[in-house]
Amino acid sequence: MFKYIKNDLPASIVVFFVALPLCLGIALASGAPLFSGLIAGIVGGIVVGSLSGSQIGVSGPAAGLAAIVLAAISTLGGYQNFLVAVVIGGVIQILFGILKAGVIGYYFPSSVIKGMLTGIGIIIILKQIPHFFGFDNDPEGDFSYFQIDGENTFTEIFNTISGIVAGNLSAGATLIAVVSLAILILWDKVLSKKGKIFQLIQGPLVAVALGIIFYILTKEDATLGISKEHLVSVPVPDSFDSFLGQFSFPNFGVIGDPQIWITGFTIALVASLETLLCVEATDKIDPMKRVTPTNRELMAQGTGNIISGMIGGLPITQVIVRSSANIQSGGKTKLSAIVHGFFLLISVILIPTLLNNIPLSVLAAVLFIVGYKLAKPALFKKMYDLGWKQFIPFIVTVLGIIFTDLLVGIGLGLAVGIVVILIKSYQNSHFLHIEESENHKKVKMTLAEEVTFFNKGAILKELDSLEKNSYLELDVTKTRYLDNDIIEILEDFSEKAKNRNINIKIISERGVVENPPSYIEFFNLKKKQSA
Template sequence: MKIFHPLKTLTNYSPSLLRYDASAGLSVFLVALPLCLGIALASGAPLFSGLVAGIIGGIVIGTLSGSELSVSGPAAGLAVIVFDAITKLGSFEAFLVAVVLAGVFQLALGLLKAGRFSGYFPDSVIKGMLVAIGIVIVLKQIPHALGRDNDYEGEFAFQQLADGENTLSEIYRAVETMSPGALIISVSALLLLIFWEKLAKKGINFFKVFPGALAAVLVGVGLNELFRAVAPNLYMGRSATQHMVQIPQIEAGQSLFSIFDFPNFAELNNPQIYIVGITIAIVASLETLLNLEASDRLDPEKRVSSPDQELVAQGVGNILSGLIGGLPVTSVVVRTSANVYSGAKTRVSAIVHGFLLMGAVFLAASLLNRIPLACLAAVLITVGYKLAKPEIFVKYYREGFNQFIPFIVTVLGIIFTDLLVGIAVGTVVGILFVLYTNSQSTFRVVRTGKDVLIRLQKDMYFLSKPELKEALRELQPGDRVVIEGTHAGFIDHDIYNMLLDFRETAHSQNIQYELKNVGLKKHIGQPKKATQEATVTE
């Protein structure tokens, strides 16, 4: 396992890696651009605030991150919280104060080493999250690929805020109202991406270096401009401007600072500000830690990220985002996945994507607003498929139900609710299966005539109590019983008391009964010689 410090990565950066990171950064930029705008729209915030969060997430958090591949930006999982908070607080400027406070809280969590809690999520749940996100991406992008854009880009909840539909009914509506122009663009871009990846795998250098996502976007723009010239009825920007990327443009003569929003710190005397800040900090930190675990699973080099350093980076990022009018920032699965599958090697790819977002705002808004969402939908569908390949389901099924059930529960929970609810349900089920698995074969009974050895083979948690109680009940008068606990580093208090209490039962049934190396507190360092032993003989 390899752990890297960000400054070491950047100061010792090899130029030979730049072609991979620049290409991946460009691909992530194309994915992030509509997501930043869509999440801002879904949050009831200015469109520019989503781009600010994306820029901060790329440049600032990308530089300070505890991960080489994680990419940060505005998160769909916070959209409902943000929307409600802006409504309750009365203004976006008041909400920005809560974002700054959330960053301060996250910074404190990182300095207090709270990132260690990310290790408590079962692996099957993390993998289930990745697969579920992949499926949701595909399902959510199908309507955009067909030209229906009633739902915001970046919304991943099953029940849609924008139009009252859900993920499945939205697909049905999209098929009903399908736009031929969007279908031609999305299918062409999707076929190009498949073709591009196959040629890249064959080792053809051009297809390895030039991003397939950019090629798909160029094809989408080219087809749409061709439609405008020769088939206006297919042109996607004709009446449905919402189907195009919509970067806010700086008008001639408009001051640069006039497009930013700034926090109103007079609101610090409002107690609701602190409640919102803590809520954002907790939810954003949870999403970040989950994605950090996921990014480590996806990393081809199997590097190990620092969750504490990531929380510090997120804290700094949210402080800055709030100060200049941005949405809350978290590490995000979709952008991270796109980064990995685009061949990124280091954090430089995330930084590149941040600078490209900045350039899009200040230099190329009018040009990028010619991109139809149908071609970007094709790019996201390929990312989603890679996250949710059918062989992953087969793999987890073959690993047994103790792995498959938490995995599939997490997948279904996220698809039919949202990310946080699905993760919570999957984690609870995963923990229950861990406890159940640990309760199996925790002791062994060996009988030779009247001599009975009950050997505690590993830690004894409360779930083992019924089975052990049944073993004690089956002992016969005249048995000579030894309960040997050398290998049990921990014995639950209830089980320990049950073993002690059985002395009275053993005495009344003429059973010789001995506890050997069985103690209550061996797991906190009590020497084995000091553990309590009991011998009861007729």
């Protein structure tokens, strides 16, 4: 694990700066105590990072669960009651892992996974625009289209533009954001290739340090000063006792409430699905192309949720924003995820006041780079060039994530992907070749290797379109699976063929048979002999 420490340590710093505002923002969007988001980030880094089989995945509180958490806290009668559901959700996730449910993640099309990454990249950029210019009406962790402040992704951007036109933007926040973005681009494109020092010290660390210095030097300036609401807001305890007082503990007295169990199962299901999708996506963009053991991942996530729930943290999943930031920053092993968790822990104990001097606009610049690398314009052209069967599920997933949320967008992309499969299955069930002579028309139909009930419509259409006195040659030599529905269609058609004087010749591995008396017996016999 320490083989790539020179890569993992700088990457962990970048992930820390990405995770910090997201932990706080997701807690705010969830209606939970701010400290609960930090607890989930710490547990996700240290505990889940240690137990997981993923080398580059990073776990923590997830925006996809914010709406569920917000509703559940109110429904269950308080945050401590909700924590019982988090613990139950963790236990159920461990059961999912034991039952080998991790295989579900492999059944999502590549086009949908790529659409998920691209959609997340775009939504990151769009959500950071208000923060970049010092308009912070929405929480950092509010990644769904409709926000808890009554706005949506685009109305928030329009409000930002209106504020800029009216001259109400935060000049200091915007200036340091632009400078930070320039530093990040320069570091990534030029300086990182100039020497090892620029690879060890990452651009985001320099940008954040510069942002803190800028804020301290200009906070009394009427023009460039950055107001408190445009800064990171980590809870600052007055003493060790007040620090311990930030932890909450589950009220197990309500464990008999059926609603607690329903919420626990919902958390387990959504968190597991989001984790499996993230695992599939991060494995695709892992430069070393390693494969994460998904069942082990579910058990690691379940353990993390049990511990997080026991000490007052939000539910945990593997998170694509942090994972992609880890990969893009050069992270090689799980050490980067674990160390980022320790950075969160140490910082909230020792330097919360210093963290509260970081301008959100600087972190927005860091996330701009993360979002752009996930949603490069070249990817759209590449997916378009692959054809409509890849492009349509891809673009539907992207738009679904932008205009709804992560899971709905993926569901829409998956639904379109299934429709595409059905259409191609309908079209590709057989190959048709027509030969005409003076006496009759000869039609040769070659069935595919697997023909199922999805193909009924296409085959029935071709059979019904055969003219009287024609000759059908049905080649099933390469067919390994023929659904009983198709056999019944042929059985029914045999009567129609007699009435229309259509002769049928079947070519199979056993030879040639003309007008068999029973297609059901013929194909069942063929199945037995093949077996």
